[in-house]
Amino acid sequence: MSNILIIAEHNGSELSNSTAKCVSCAIETGGSVHILVLAADATVIAEQAAALNGVDEVISINHPNYSHALAATLAPEIAAIGADYSHVYGPSSTYGRDLMPRVAALLGVNQVADIMAVKGPRSFQRPVYAGNAIIDVSVAEENTVVATIRLASWAAVSGGNNATVSSRETSAEMPTHSRFIGLKTEGGDLPDLQSAKRVISGGRGLGSEENFKIIYTLASKLGAGVGASRAAVDAGYVPNDMQVGQTGKIISPDLYMAFGISGAIQHITGIKDAGTIVAINKDAEAPIFEVADIGLVGDLFSVIPEIEAAL
Amino acid sequence: MKILVGIKRVVDFNVRVRVKPDGSGVDLDGAKMSINPFDEIALEEALRLREAGKATEVIVVSIGTTACQQQLRTGLAMGADRAIQVDTEEKLQPLAAARTFLALVEKEQPGLVILGKQAIDDDNSQTGQMLAALWDRPQATFASEVVVDDQVARVTREVDAGLETIEIDLPAVITSDLRLNEPRFVKLPDIMKAKRKPLEVIPLTDLAIANDNKLTIDHYAPPATREKGIMVDSAEALVAELKNRGLL
Ligand SMILES: Cc1cc2nc3c(=O)[nH]c(=O)nc-3n(C[C@H](O)[C@H](O)[C@H](O)COP(=O)(O)OP(=O)(O)OC[C@H]3O[C@@H](n4cnc5c(N)ncnc54)[C@H](O)[C@@H]3O)c2cc1C
Ligand SMILES: Cc1cc2nc3c(=O)[nH]c(=O)nc-3n(C[C@H](O)[C@H](O)[C@H](O)COP(=O)(O)OP(=O)(O)OC[C@H]3O[C@@H](n4cnc5c(N)ncnc54)[C@H](O)[C@@H]3O)c2cc1C
Numbered sequence: 241m242s243n244i245l246i247i248a249e250h251n252g253s254e255l256s257n258s259t260a261k262c263v264s265c266a267i268e269t270g271g272s273v274h275i276l277v278l279a280a281d282a283t284v285i286a287e288q289a290a291a292l293n294g295v296d297e298v299i300s301i302n303h304p305n306y307s308h309a310l311a312a313t314l315a316p317e318i319a320a321i322g323a324d325y326s327h328v329y330g331p332s333s334t335y336g337r338d339l340m341p342r343v344a345a346l347l348g349v350n351q352v353a354d355i356m357a358v359k360g361p362r363s364f365q366r367p368v369y370a371g372n373a374i375i376d377v378s379v380a381e382e383n384t385v386v387a388t389i390r391l392a393s394w395a396a397v398s399g400g401n402n403a404t405v406s407s408r409e410t411s412a413e414m415p416t417h418s419r420f421i422g423l424k425t426e427g428g429d430l431p432d433l434q435s436a437k438r439v440i441s442g443g444r445g446l447g448s449e450e451n452f453k454i455i456y457t458l459a460s461k462l463g464a465g466v467g468a469s470r471a472a473v474d475a476g477y478v479p480n481d482m483q484v485g486q487t488g489k490i491i492s493p494d495l496y497m498a499f500g501i502s503g504a505i506q507h508i509t510g511i512k513d514a515g516t517i518v519a520i521n522k523d524a525e526a527p528i529f530e531v532a533d534i535g536l537v538g539d540l541f542s543v544i545p546e547i548e549a550a551l
Numbered sequence: 552m553k554i555l556v557g558i559k560r561v562v563d564f565n566v567r568v569r570v571k572p573d574g575s576g577v578d579l580d581g582a583k584m585s586i587n588p589f590d591e592i593a594l595e596e597a598l599r600l601r602e603a604g605k606a607t608e609v610i611v612v613s614i615g616t617t618a619c620q621q622q623l624r625t626g627l628a629m630g631a632d633r634a635i636q637v638d639t640e641e642k643l644q645p646l647a648a649a650r651t652f653l654a655l656v657e658k659e660q661p662g663l664v665i666l667g668k669q670a671i672d673d674d675n676s677q678t679g680q681m682l683a684a685l686w687d688r689p690q691a692t693f694a695s696e697v698v699v700d701d702q703v704a705r706v707t708r709e710v711d712a713g714l715e716t717i718e719i720d721l722p723a724v725i726t727s728d729l730r731l732n733e734p735r736f737v738k739l740p741d742i743m744k745a746k747r748k749p750l751e752v753i754p755l756t757d758l759a760i761a762n763d764n765k766l767t768i769d770h771y772a773p774p775a776t777r778e779k780g781i782m783v784d785s786a787e788a789l790v791a792e793l794k795n796r797g798l799l
Contacts, residue, residue, distance in 0.1 A: 251712070310717065311680065311683075311690055311692075312683070312689050312690060315684060333711050334692075334693060334708075334709070334710040334711045335710070335711070337676050337692070338680065338690070338692045338693070338710075339680075340680075341645065341676070341677035341678075341679075341680035341681050341684075342680045342681070342683065342684040342690065343684075344646070344677070344681065345646060345649060345680070345681035345682075345684035345685050346684050348646075348764060349646065349764045350644045350645055350646045350677070350764060350765065350766045351645070351675075351677050352766060353675050353676060353677065367774065368672065369562070369568040369577060369671075369672055370568075370671065371774055372567065372568040372569070372570075372577070372773075372774065373568060373570045373577050373771050373772065373773065373774070374771070374772045374773070374774055375768050375769075375770065375771050375772075376768065376769045376770040376772075377766050377767065377768055377769075378766065378767045378769065379766060379767075380764065380765075380767070383764050415687070415689075417688065417689045417719060417720040417723075418689040418690075418691075418717060418718075418719050418720075419717060419718045419719070420715075420716075420717055421705065421716040421717055421718050422715070422716045423710075423712060423713060423714070423715045423716075424713050424714045424715075424716075425712050425713035426713055434711070438798075462799070470729065473730070474729075474730065479713065479714075480695065480709045480713075480714065480730060481709070481710070481711060481712065481713050481714075486671070487668075487669070487728070487729055489711065494798060495793070495798045495799075505567065506564070512774065512777070515798075516793075516796065516798055517777075517780075518789065518793070520789075529780075529782070531777055531780075532780045533777070533778075533780040533781070534780055534781055534782075534783060534789060534792055534793070535780060535781070535782045535783070536782070536783050536784070536785070536786070536788075536789050537782070538786075543786050543789075546785070546786030546787065547786045547789065547790055549786075550786055550787045550789075550790035550791075551790060551799065
């Protein structure tokens with residue numbers, strides 16, 4: 241039977257929702273489910289991990305060097321502990337995508353990236369070519385399965401569990417060649433894109449940073465997260481962490497509304513799993529209408545006030 | 552300091568890739584092939600570092616068939632000093648690609664290896680991180696700004712929470728994100744000049760890397776299609792429809 245180790249993602253004080261999604265994938269894989277929390281002070285995070293349904297055990301390790309998630313610092317410990325497991329899972333967030341290949345290489349295996357579905361204990365589905373093809377990937381019996389979990393494909397497990405927490409000391413050597421300097425966040429109080437139930441996005445059609453404010457206003461009226469196309473980010477209307485798509489965030493809100501976004505394949509990749517896609521574009525031929533569940537041809541600058549009035 | 556840059560030959564990002572009906576792969580017959588967009592950015596960054604006097608030589612590397620020489624020539628035309636094609640018919644998985652880069656690192660002793668943050672065909676995003684692990688050196692993935700100062704690089708990374716800055720000792724591996732820079736256009740005279748620049752071919756077998764522990768890829772399927780949607784003709788109708796579906 242499989243024994244699965246999930247690497248917790250957190251911000252130093254709180255467990256990320258992505259970990260609860262990894263647990264879903266682990267349950268589907270089948271076997272015992274353990275979560276490893278590496279933090280400067282892992283106590284609270286480990287408790288949050290232990291509360292997730294389906295988790296059998298939480299291992300927590302405190303170390304001052306774990307105060308920031310540097311892959312080079314974390315990977316040796318994870319590989320050392322992970323060697324005793326059949327599977328090591330992490331989220332396909334930037335945290336997991338940075339870290340897990342490093343762990344995989346230390347364990348001498350290829351990593352399975354972006355698991356969307358489990359076909360068997362060692363067999364998975366993942367997207368390639370910007371989601372234009374879905375492949376079946378399987379891992380040989382003698383290899384550890386090291387994988388990232390595609391967050392848009394998995395629901396978070398609920399809480400209420402009370403798994404045992406055991407704390408350990410670090411065992412692996414930590415390098416000193418990589419140092420954290422700082423983190424600049426700009427998103428403010430907006431709901432997190434990857435867990436928001438509703439997301440309102442703007443594209444190049446917004447025309448300026450100033451104009452983009454109408455997207456924020458509508459979003460706050462709807463309690464929605466705010467996303468953007470690459471063109472809007474590149475043009476400096478919004479910060480990079482709002483980019484949705486193949487090279488940005490892959491999201492799966494119940495409702496996705498795209499304003500002034502043409503619908504390039506790289507953007508669509510990021511929203512394919514949305515429950516309902518709404519597109520507002522002044523060009524009736526825009527490719528976004530091919531994937532939209534509800535489309536409206538119109539000028540976003542007049543449509544947005546009309547939507548607000550009709551709410 | 553030498554900089555090694557990965558240049559992967561991939562299907563052009565404008566090509567709409569389709570799965571073959573028998574599920575054996577994707578149909579790339581006659582499709583336009585290009586340098587992986589992230590690798591063009593990686594190369595541009597290396598060239599800028601050389602132009603700023605921080606590096607002395609930029610070497611572009613591609614692992615694949617002779618066809619990759621086309622992308623390497625483009626890299627040379629952009630300004631790389633020389634090229635290496637590691638010749639193999641096999642499409643290497645990231646671990647083997649990383650081992651191949653490691654073999655070249657041992658040979659060339661670069662101060663920096665810059666790869667793309669992901670290849671747009673497999674979207675694996677692993678090779679750089681794996682190379683850093685095998686080399687036991689720092690990694691700075693998803694870079695949107697790189698400042699090299701003597702033996703240290705300060706790299707700003709595009710992470711989910713915003714922009715993270717880390718400092719790494721060289722030698723190290725950096726992987727490029729889209730906003731790191733805008734690659735230059737290649738000028739015609741440079742294409743001519745590039746023909747005379749050295750391009751070394753090394754058979755993969757000469758590097759004697761282990762190519763084991765492969766993942767098995769058995770089947771390709773087209774993605775699930777969404778059902779055809781509806782068009783509405785006013786904002787009121789849109790809001791009514793959303794309320795009707797319980798979304799507002
Ligand atoms: C390797 C690679 C990776 C990429 N990754 C991503 C990614 O992750 N995410 C991403 O989004 N893109 C990505 N792209 C870029 C992508 O190809 C497109 O260029 C980008 O998505 C276009 O953004 P856009 O739709 O905002 O702009 P445009 O394509 O310029 O479209 C603007 C749209 O706004 C409409 N419009 C203009 N004014 C109005 C108005 N007043 N009212 C209503 N509609 C209006 C226009 O009709 C048009 O359809 C990537 C590209 C490459 C090469
Ligand atoms: C259609 C298809 C068929 C496949 N068939 C096989 C198969 O039969 N056998 C098999 O073993 N694998 C196969 N693979 C796997 C695939 O070839 C590897 O995953 C790939 O070479 C390395 O992963 P990546 O390019 O996604 O790396 P990423 O980690 O996404 O690449 C990051 C960066 O690494 C560098 N890099 C990676 N590869 C190279 C390279 N070859 N040359 C220069 N730089 C590079 C580039 O800078 C790139 O930007 C297949 C994949 C696909 C999509």
